[in-house]
Amino acid sequence: MRARRKEIEDIVSGGLATNGLAAAGWFRIEPGDLPSDTHASFAGAPALLVGNRGGAMWRAFSAASGHGDGRETPLDRWTARVMGETGARLHLPHAMLFPFGATLWPFQRWARRAMGIGPSPLGILIHPQFGLWHALRAAIVFPGVDIKPPRLEPVAHPCxxxxxxxxxxxxxxxxxxxxxxxxxxxxxxxxxxxxxxxxxxxxxxxxxxxxxxxxxxxxxxxxxxxxxxxxx
Ligand code: B12
Ligand code: SF4
Ligand code: SF4
Structure with a gap:
């Protein structure tokens, strides 16, 4: 199946903007990224990384009803909900992966590939604009969909x-x-x-x-x- 990168980005960015999240870049899942052969169909699939920068996500999350409900991991549950709502608008086969939960997906490795950024001495990836004040929230994988991730422009490493x-x-x-x-x-x-x-x-x-x-x-x-x- 063929799909246009720009159309997907517009749907994802439109759905996420009010939640302070943003499409952060495309990458391809490599076989070595898969923690087990359970997800073998993801090997070679294109994926779109989603992240947050600065305080916009916090403001949206704090205003949402899930925050402060006394149950565990409110930010993770909120993220899964808003990403699920965004995914429903895509009308393309996809899987939503998260940097939390039972499967340990290599999100920092993916961010290096999708955004071209590198690690700070603290372990957190540093971005030339957002510094250490950004994080990764989800990856939308499109198994069987023909999308070519763009070539990355060189990115400065502030450290x-x-x-x-x-x-x-x-x-x-x-x-x-x-x-x-x-x-x-x-x-x-x-x-x-x-x-x-x-x-x-x-x-x-x-x-x-x-x-x-x-x-x-x-x-x-x-x-x-x-x-x-x-x-x-
Ligand atoms: C386990 C984990 C931790 C562990 C151990 C980190 C470690 N030594 O690897 C602990 C609990 C210590 C930790 C702490 C923090 N973490 Co953490 N953590 C993770 C998690 C869930 C898995 C990392 C992993 O093992 N990956 C497995 C390997 C296979 O994947 P990888 O991408 O190839 O792994 C890379 C990392 O392990 C990294 N790394 C190596 N040493 C360290 C040390 C630190 C402190 C970090 C952050 C990363 C890091 O290098 C690897 C190669 O690129 C990720 C989410 C995820 N699923 O990726 C978040 C993640 C790495 N953590 C993150 C953050 C922000 C933190 C904290 C700053 C949280 C906070 N308080 O705000 C703290 C740092 C402590 C502090 N004083 O503030 C962010 C980093 C975002 C970024 N810009 O890079 C991530 C990606 C979560 C997210 N939602 O964005 N974390
Ligand atoms: S939170 Fe940061 S500065 Fe404080 S003790 Fe931990 S590593 Fe050190
Ligand atoms: S830019 Fe300097 S202070 Fe900031 S993380 Fe890199 S080495 Fe540390």
Whole structure:
């Protein structure tokens, strides 16, 4: 089956704009991306990545009824709902994949392929415009549909020109070094009663130290929500 990339992008972007989500780029699923042969039909299929940048998604999500209903993973449930509504408008065979849930899909690998961006020393992918203030929310896979992902233009990697790397010295427990991210040290600090009101209340100090895309920084409610889901 043939389909036009632009038409799909318009339907997806139209459906998602009011929810603060956006089409982030096309990529092709490679056989090595599949965690098991259960999804073999996805190998070679084109896919559209969906993400959020800055605080727009948070404002839409906070206003939605699912937030604060006391049940677990409200953002994941909201994302699945709005993506399901968008998918219903596509009238094309597709599968909706998420960066949460039982299957561990390699979303960062896909973002590198779809957007051309690279990792920061913190593990989070850095975008030349949005800095560290963007994330990945879904991938719409089109098995059996003939769509050619566009060729990527080269994308600047801000960390290559950042000599001081303030992100690496801002963490109060030195959780980031050449070995990667010491998750246990970070979580232990977040649970300490004598910690500064930083990190949990204002968001990861290492992430906040990055000068790129500061105007896209999440507001306090949003960072607190993410930090509580991560370390609370
Ligand atoms: C497991 C996981 C974690 C684990 C371990 C991370 C790790 N060492 O891999 C923990 C719980 C520590 C974690 C933490 C965070 N995570 Co996380 N995490 C994931 C998850 C669910 C799977 C990653 C994975 O294992 N993939 C499997 C392999 C096969 O896929 P991959 O793409 O090839 O894997 C890459 C990552 O593992 C990455 N990586 C390696 N080391 C680290 C370290 C960190 C901190 C991160 C974020 C990534 C990372 O490199 C791999 C090669 O590209 C992804 C969602 C997803 N499904 O991809 C989110 C994801 C990577 N996390 C994300 C984020 C934002 C965070 C937090 C910043 C959350 C927050 N608090 O806001 C924190 C960082 C801690 C902090 N102090 O703030 C984002 C990153 C977005 C981006 N711009 O790149 C993702 C993509 C989720 C999303 N919805 O967008 N995370
Ligand atoms: S502070 Fe510099 S090295 Fe660290 S993430 Fe930002 S641009 Fe990259
Ligand atoms: S949340 Fe705080 S303790 Fe954890 S890595 Fe970030 S700066 Fe370090």
């Amino acid at each position: 290559e020109r950042c000599d001081d790397k303030p992100c690496l010295s801002a963490c109060p427990v030195g959780a980031f070094d050449a070995q990667g991210f010491a998750v246990a040290a970070c979580r232990e600090y977040l649970r300490r009663s004598d910690r500064d009101p930083d990190c949990m209340d204002r968001g990861c100090a290492a992430r906040a130290a990055c000068p790129i895309g500061r105007e896209w920084r999440y507001d306090e409610d949003q960072v607190r929500f993410h930090m509580e889901s991560f370390g609370g």
